[in-house]
Amino acid sequence: MTPTDLPDPKLLQLFDLLYDTRNVTRVAEQLGQSQPTISIWLGRLRKHLQDPLFIRTPGGMAPTPQADALIGPCREILESLRRFAAWEVAFDPLTALRRFRICMTDASHITLLPRLLAHLRAQAPGVKLEAARIDGNTERALESGEADLAIGYVPWLSGGIYQQQLYEQDWVCLANRQHPRIRARLGLKQYCAEGHVAIASGTGAQLLDQALVRNRIERVVVLELPGFLGLGAIIRSTDLITTLPRHIGETLAQANDLAVHACPIAVDGFAVRQHWHARYHHEAGNRWLRSQVTQLFGSTR
Template structure:
């Protein structure tokens, strides 16, 4: 059995409109086409359906019995196409049962994840959140759907990835409030003279290293950590200095009651963004998750 060939969408729209207005001139105006173009389209439709469809009369273009029989199926097709174009699988957070995986740094586990979790538990009790690392597999995970979002400073993500800026990050230093040699303001001279904790991880760490080289500052690194876990306690119980992005720095300072100082030399700021793959740009659940992130963290200081 040979497949049925349907007329072009524009021909179906022409048929539907002409059946109502009974005037080629008015159809041309409403479709934004010239009258000769509409006449050509009508000729194609007549040839396709092997019927005149409309006969010119003193009162306008009168439909033939074949046109009367076809107008119903034509409008059903057009309505189905309209529904198809507007189709979106509904996502109701209050009833949804779904897992979302979000790639983020361990700093975001401390600064962003608690607020996200509280919001999701209140608005979407059936939704589960999984936190994953940002690494060399992040782009592939976003493309495959293994991960839904990546949040952070991830400038190496390639094509096919959408992004939305959430906030800008500058840099601060953390010290013990009772540091024996520091005044209220941390100076560059004091920074260079003291011992430091270095954080190997963090998507902005390279910016700090570039600034240290540019400013000809060589830190006396006493301790290097793979991440931010335990950093607050170390600063609180030693005379070491940690240099880190403001969001994680201020969070650790509040939790551990340590001092926050402006970084005494310039370090490039960087944008924290959420990233998602183009394949899931219109997917309703992904859109909801992105809206939650933008609502919670967009334009955060």
């Protein structure tokens, strides 16, 4: 591919905005162009990508499957261009116009993200935040700059990744405050007898599974959930119990008026850390973001 084969950045902006708005008139207004000009640009992009990209429907311009597949790469390119244009040795949070992408677990969406978002909006009003999953792609995303940070328990990250411990986690159990059989203390015998809600996801779930095997305990799992969504309401409205890392456990307990009990089996604790790639260790924006995370969550439970 020669440089002349590359799409004009303004066409990528058009694609991004049209994918969000599904409305040519609104895109024209946001780009400060006439509708005929936007139509010409869209035609060029369609020709370049050899796909209609958007089909006119009663509900607006609906994206084609090809458009759905390309919107992610398009936005990565635009974000890279924004960083290139705004590159500076220093980072001024008051004037910065930048999007930070942080990989985190769904537990962190509940425990960390609300506080982090509120803090960043106050300190850096032009900064936008995107939360992404921690998965097998996280290491590559940190290396490429597609992601700025990963926050959580991610022991499989390897060479080239810096890390900083934020806080340590142990394990607790949650139960309904009016549980018919559990009072002030949850003992091992009762833990084995009660019905449980198990969480299939979570980077620390393997530690709990290992502890159960080590102690030869087979829980009565009545319900298995893929994540923490709805867990608090389920525990509040049933006689089931659940075993969780302390931070997410105490957060759910406070939000749903649940009882927090010490876990009656020994489960290995773990440290929640923030991770970043060596390529961005000295980059001003990344350094600033890391400092904010440390300020908010460092050395807390």
